[in-house]
Amino acid sequence: WCSGIGVGGSVIAGGGGGQFVCPTRRSTGHRDPFSTHSHHRLHGECNIRSRPIGQHNDNRAAWERTKVFELGSKANGDDDGGSSMINDGGGDPMTLAKASRLLSTFWSMAYPYYHESRPGRRLFYGMILLTLVNSAVSVMFSYIGKDFWNALSSKDAAEFYVMMIKFGGALIVGAPVSVLYRFQREQLAVHWREWMTDRTLQLYNSNRVYYSLERDIAGVSSASGTTPDYDSTRAEVDGGSGVARIDNPDQRITEDVRTFTAFSLQLFITVVTSVIDLVSFSLILYSIQPQLFATIIVYAMFGTFTTVYIGRSLLPLNFDKLRREADLRYLLVRIRENAESIAFYGGEDVEGKEATSRLSRVVENRRDINVAQRNLEFFTTCYQYLIQVVPVAVVAPQYFSGAIQLGVISQSNGAFNHILSDLTVIVNQFEQLSSFSAGIERLSSFFLAMRDADSSRSSTDGLLALPKEMLNDSLRVDDDNGDASVMLHSEDSDVGGVIQLNFERMTGQNVLLRINKLSLMTPDRKRTLIDNLDLTVHEGENMLIVGNSGSGKSSLLRAIAGLWTSGSGKITRVPDDEVYFLPQRPYCALGSLKDQLLYPSTESLSPEDYPEGHRLSRAHLLRESITDQDLLNVLEKVDLKMLPYRFGDGKDPIKGLNAVLDWGNTLSLGEQQRLAFGRLIVNQPRLVILDEATSALDVVSEANMYSLLKNMARKELKRAGSDDQPKLSRPGMTFISVGHRPTLLAYHDVKLRLSDGSYSLESVEKSVTIPRDIKML
Numbered sequence: 001w002c003s004g005i006g007v008g009g010s011v012i013a014g015g016g017g018g019q020f021v022c023p024t025r026r027s028t029g030h031r032d033p034f035s036t037h038s039h040h041r042l043h044g045e046c047n048i049r050s051r052p053i054g055q056h057n058d059n060r061a062a063w064e065r066t067k068v069f070e071l072g073s074k075a076n077g078d079d080d081g082g083s084s085m086i087n088d089g090g091g092d093p094m095t096l097a098k099a100s101r102l103l104s105t106f107w108s109m110a111y112p113y114y115h116e117s118r119p120g121r122r123l124f125y126g127m128i129l130l131t132l133v134n135s136a137v138s139v140m141f142s143y144i145g146k147d148f149w150n151a152l153s154s155k156d157a158a159e160f161y162v163m164m165i166k167f168g169g170a171l172i173v174g175a176p177v178s179v180l181y182r183f184q185r186e187q188l189a190v191h192w193r194e195w196m197t198d199r200t201l202q203l204y205n206s207n208r209v210y211y212s213l214e215r216d217i218a219g220v221s222s223a224s225g226t227t228p229d230y231d232s233t234r235a236e237v238d239g240g241s242g243v244a245r246i247d248n249p250d251q252r253i254t255e256d257v258r259t260f261t262a263f264s265l266q267l268f269i270t271v272v273t274s275v276i277d278l279v280s281f282s283l284i285l286y287s288i289q290p291q292l293f294a295t296i297i298v299y300a301m302f303g304t305f306t307t308v309y310i311g312r313s314l315l316p317l318n319f320d321k322l323r324r325e326a327d328l329r330y331l332l333v334r335i336r337e338n339a340e341s342i343a344f345y346g347g348e349d350v351e352g353k354e355a356t357s358r359l360s361r362v363v364e365n366r367r368d369i370n371v372a373q374r375n376l377e378f379f380t381t382c383y384q385y386l387i388q389v390v391p392v393a394v395v396a397p398q399y400f401s402g403a404i405q406l407g408v409i410s411q412s413n414g415a416f417n418h419i420l421s422d423l424t425v426i427v428n429q430f431e432q433l434s435s436f437s438a439g440i441e442r443l444s445s446f447f448l449a450m451r452d453a454d455s456s457r458s459s460t461d462g463l464l465a466l467p468k469e470m471l472n473d474s475l476r477v478d479d480d481n482g483d484a485s486v487m488l489h490s491e492d493s494d495v496g497g498v499i500q501l502n503f504e505r506m507t508g509q510n511v512l513l514r515i516n517k518l519s520l521m522t523p524d525r526k527r528t529l530i531d532n533l534d535l536t537v538h539e540g541e542n543m544l545i546v547g548n549s550g551s552g553k554s555s556l557l558r559a560i561a562g563l564w565t566s567g568s569g570k571i572t573r574v575p576d577d578e579v580y581f582l583p584q585r586p587y588c589a590l591g592s593l594k595d596q597l598l599y600p601s602t603e604s605l606s607p608e609d610y611p612e613g614h615r616l617s618r619a620h621l622l623r624e625s626i627t628d629q630d631l632l633n634v635l636e637k638v639d640l641k642m643l644p645y646r647f648g649d650g651k652d653p654i655k656g657l658n659a660v661l662d663w664g665n666t667l668s669l670g671e672q673q674r675l676a677f678g679r680l681i682v683n684q685p686r687l688v689i690l691d692e693a694t695s696a697l698d699v700v701s702e703a704n705m706y707s708l709l710k711n712m713a714r715k716e717l718k719r720a721g722s723d724d725q726p727k728l729s730r731p732g733m734t735f736i737s738v739g740h741r742p743t744l745l746a747y748h749d750v751k752l753r754l755s756d757g758s759y760s761l762e763s764v765e766k767s768v769t770i771p772r773d774i775k776m777l
């Protein structure tokens, strides 16, 4: 307590020598550069090892200002999953040019929040105010402490008790300020994280950026076992697709964003409080002990340079750390996702071997970090202990000669520590700063790659700027005539080898899809799959695409969907809300059986469901008119009538409809494919594109599903917010299928055959009919 009183606000923040409960540390558990194990994270308790006798509590205050909440300690040595601001980005030495590039990158990622979010600005201003008040409280305690010690050393009992009362009063004011200041800071950190994560998710989901990035991950990971990073200056770009390779986007969206916001805030506070402290305590120190200035400057410079020198090997090690951990985690996720296949193959030994080898890469890195840390700590620990005696030693002769009192020593010691901690932020936070710069690069490379992968954004757009169509809601919105034409890629991009995809309602033309001079290449541009294809699909004219395996059938569908863009030519089709793709692998979303049928529409979708500032990227249709009974009828049509009974209580099918299960691992492949046909009935598109969507069905079920498509009366869906009456229904949906089975021919009118880049288009003879005697084997 006695040492605490001498240093102002720190008595509130920490307590002396571990004797007090440490309110601020209980919830966070941070690295304490002043404890004897400064590089270890202290979890959930005020776990301060015994300090050198007389260690001034101002160190605690300094630590409070420079500590890294929830993350700083993760820069080194922690194993609990943590900060990804440690990863890659290269271990190049920090040059002035690099520092200014980092600063501008940091700004372009941090500024949009404060610019766009009003609550964010309010929280920020509140925090600044509380930071200033908190610093004032700190100075106030410094003066009270001085008088307290003076009263004690001069044995002035009356003055001593007056100071006790003053201290009590200051505590009543200072404690709430200190608590509220930290509370405000955490509130801002949470809000910023929420905003930035939501923005990142929007950018990730817009224009299927997640697909472009994922495709590249797959290629790279399988080839090398590791995942090269993207850097704006040395991008590893996928052979011509123009999209950079990004490892572990999931981790960047969760951990990197969290760390970025929390660390930025912490750094900002450190700088602000350091400047305030520097000014206020410099004045104090100058007024009482000017000669301590010289000592401070020499001491701080010595500490900074030595730490940078000894710790330089930590940078590249930290860059590697998280990637290695992510590689290990990624393998384990893959094993979980493919558990059944691996179990059938009996591949656990191979997977286990790979996991062990990835683990050993992690361990090797951690060992190197431990050694580098140990070397650094030899110095930092001595340095931190010395802080306790250096200022006292400088002024001790004056004290012994009687020129100054004990209170002056206490106050000058406090001021010395304040100023020193301000000047040596880099000493206390060396690893965190280096990690943070790596983290900025890691996050910005992700934003850059997302921007590159998004065809509607240009290279001059801000890193966090939403695509224009999200801002003005122009995409996929009808004009007055019910027609909309949106070009996904600009005209001139055609010259650079990009397929031009246009959306048109084409209501008057009886056309659903038109392909002109399409040449389609694989994303790596190494192979031309289709050359110079011209075709038109009219309403009611069903087309079957056939060809040898690998001839490019699915790839053509990908191009029609807009997923693959390498090549040239033009595809014009009805907009997304009139087309439904059934992929080869059925996808079961998280949620209830009902959600599976409604996918990708949701029961209710409102902007209130999203964080402030979120913009909906697509005009989702609300299926308000569909009742639970309608959905049960749909299940009956696709021969899944029993499903809601099986997964409910056995009596009430509605309960089964709302059952939430891991449907992908529960339903058989054939059941999932029939469920996908159920989605078609619910969504009622004009054009259906099926990629071997009946491959797991027997021929009878296949016949049932196709008959369903042919006979299904199409109702024009009522658009959300529109009072128009539904338009006239038209019999049947038009479908384009890819498949190998001869039985499929009977349901189609035209056959497109692909082979070695060329194609042929022919009508299916009328004589081809569905065999009457289809039986199951």
Ligand SMILES: Nc1ncnc2c1ncn2[C@@H]1O[C@H](COP(=O)(O)OP(=O)(O)OP(=O)(O)O)[C@@H](O)[C@H]1O
Pocket: 215, 522, 523, 524, 529, 547, 548, 549, 550, 551, 552, 553, 554, 555, 556
């Ligand atoms: N990301 C990719 N990068 C490079 N080549 C690819 C990529 N994806 C697929 N390919 C290649 O493109 C070719 C066409 O693939 P596609 O899936 O269109 O074949 P398909 O005709 O549908 O075959 P199947 O009948 O076996 O399903 C294949 O040779 C495949 O290896």
